[in-house]
Amino acid sequence: MNASQRRQFSVIRAGVLLVALAVAGCTSVYRDHGYVPTEEDLAKIVVGVDTRDSVAESIGTPGASGVLNDSGYYYVESRFRHYGMREPEVVSRQLVAIRFDQRGVVSGIERYGLEDGRVIPLNPKVTSSNVEDKTFLRQLLGNLGRFNPGAVIQ
Template identity: 50%
Template sequence: MQSSTPSRKRGPAVRRLCCAVAMCAALAACGATYRNHGYVPTAEELDQIAVGVDTRASVEETLGSSAAGSVLQDDAMYFVRSRVKNFALLDSEVVERTIVAISFDSAGVVRNVETFGLEDGQVVPLARRVTDTTVEGRTFLGQLFGNIGRFTPSGIDG
């Protein structure tokens, strides 16, 4: 009978300890997590780039290839780094973004090196426009046979 008395005293203590551990684990799970994306050269690396002297090839040799380049012309390199915060079930939030833009002149020589932060940018809303189609309610065969007679020899380039 005496041997059961100590186990009865340990029961509530073990339950309290388990509850405390579970509460600590639940609180730790609600902490924010951060993800880092991309690469931006350090200030020391950027100091090695001489405006008016270095070319695209020497910049790539010093800094490596960039994350992006100019879309229409080959006159710039962009290095982008972002830090994103996730907290519980809330939407992700970009808390830091750094962009280094290295622009080149027509001869491929460095013209300018600029650094931009998140505070320099603007939020660009994306529009979800849908192109109207005239094929709604028409089957594939209906579309195919509907073109018969619409072709003329003058419309064919050869």
């Protein structure tokens, strides 16, 4: 094989590699988050008999619980699709809500999902801050116009 044939071969090999990388970059990647008990596990829970402790013991502790008076256990499972440079898309989401009465006994089990026509928004942020998108230097220079010499003299 002479030098020009080697160059042609390396150009072809580089082209095939670029095409393979382009195709691989455009494939969907799926990520799963959370945990939802199976129907078999939920069938073991008896409404009106099981308590918080027995539910946690039989199917595990949830990722979230009720905000007001610990009214229930909420198991959430989400599946996200990543495609190229696009923002991740929620493909499926399931929520299993196990509700308790004042005595801590199971009063109901419900399952919700995207197919129910309700999008269940999950936001990890509890409070928002107006400072998060500013750098230290931008904050420092932004305060220069707010300087009041009269406040320093008094």
